[in-house]
Amino acid sequence: MPRFHHVNLGVPPDVVEDEAAFLTDILGYRRLEAPDMQPYNPRWFEADDGTQVHLSVDPDHRPAARAHTAIELGGQSAEVERRLGEAGIDFQTRGVGDGRTLFCPDPAGNLWELRS
Numbered sequence: 001m002p003r004f005h006h007v008n009l010g011v012p013p014d015v016v017e018d019e020a021a022f023l024t025d026i027l028g029y030r031r032l033e034a035p036d037m038q039p040y041n042p043r044w045f046e047a048d049d050g051t052q053v054h055l056s057v058d059p060d061h062r063p064a065a066r067a068h069t070a071i072e073l074g075g076q077s078a079e080v081e082r083r084l085g086e087a088g089i090d091f092q093t094r095g096v097g098d099g100r101t102l103f104c105p106d107p108a109g110n111l112w113e114l115r116s
Helices: 013-026 074-086
Strands: 006-011 030-032 043-046 052-057 068-072 092-096 099-105 111-115
Touching: 006 013, 013 030, 013 043, 013 052, 013 074, 074 099
Parallel strands: 006 052, 068 111
Antiparallel strands: 030 043, 043 052, 092 099, 099 111
């Protein structure tokens, strides 16, 4: 059975540090040491379950209109919602199934689905 390992997101050079802060300060990922893979200048992040988000610097990055990354927040949904508000990040909340789901862009414009 396949198991999810990571997603690789493109980010423009001018927001790579804001993107890293979004992943660590808002979503709770931790930084990992990434290999030297020029010209992509990657940044790697990992969740407690071992799944990862990799960032590749892309000067031509254009966020997709509908494609998105979805993660489960578990019991952290209210805390993440608070952090998004404090950071001034616009988000939408929808009821999906038995839980709430937040939808927001990251600093690079990539869409995130944050499931409770």
